[in-house]
């Protein structure tokens with residue numbers, strides 16, 4: 001199909017990586033990824049955010065405690081009653097599908113400051129680093145250069161989603177910040193709507209799913225990430241040295257702690273490595289909302305003794321981009337250890 005990025009050709013140019021056993025998966029009848037014995041499902045905490053609206057303050061505080069505990073113990077959790085309607089999420093999925101169904105040649109030209117098309121990993125040094133996927137990186141609140149009607153609908157829907165996801169992220173971040181006596185205005189001042197980023201992800205069917213990931217193992221360079229995924233599955237997270245599959249929950253959004261919150265909390269909240277296993281016969285879609293600050297924001301560890309030195313978000317981005325260019329992967333927070 002002329003809309004597929006040339007992932008098979010990119011694979012041929014890369015050496016095989018020796019994948020550890022735990023990365024193997026088998027396929028179900030429908031070609032969905034399913035775990036072999038090495039990978040178990042994990043029951044991520046599901047937090048009902050409606051409890052924050054209760055008049056009973058004990059209920060509200062219990063809910064905040066659950067959020068804080070999930071961020072400490074898991075670094076990943078699910079939220080329901082999150083305030084983003086199913087209608088909007090389904091529209092986003094539809095618009096995203098249409099964007100990806102345009103010819104590859106047309107998608108590749110999408111390189112404006114506010115919307116960039118990416119596929120694979122141009123800096124991969126082996127198959128394990130390739131990422132069998134394509135994505136649009138969008139600055140949802142910036143004025144867009146609307147190329148066509150598809151584009152226009154996708155941008156408007158992405159903006160509507162970000163308009164809801166931003167305040168949701170800010171509320172969760174503020175709750176998590178209380179635990180480390182962070183000033184209540186820290187996130188409001190540093191994470192303005194126009195610094196957030198949305199990534200629309202598509203994972204094409206992958207004939208060599210045993211040799212390549214849909215999305216290589218990584219942690220997010222964010223405070224928080226909010227993910228909406230379809231029902232295909234494939235997301236896995238690393239916990240106590242073992243990979244676990246995250247079962248899609250149609251009513252929930254996923255929330256994960258990113259590197260910046262791990263640094264800010266002096267390592268109390270965990271930015272967990274995660275990856276996506278490719279499916280052999282079906283495509284998968286997801287949308288990630290990245291809650292990040294402006295480039296000048298200072299990330300300073302709150303705790304003693306400090307584990308990380310202070311850095312600006314600009315410094316962090318520059319360092320991770322340099323590492324990715326040189327090695328195919330980012331080193332991340334390790335670079336900022338004291």
Ligand SMILES: O=C(O)CCC(=O)C(=O)O
Pocket residue numbers: 199201215220227229235274276285286287288
């Ligand atoms: O597709 C997913 O479920 C996760 C995507 C992801 O990890 C990311 O975009 O950073």
Ligand SMILES: [Fe+2]
Pocket residue numbers: 218219220225274
């Ligand atoms: Fe991620």
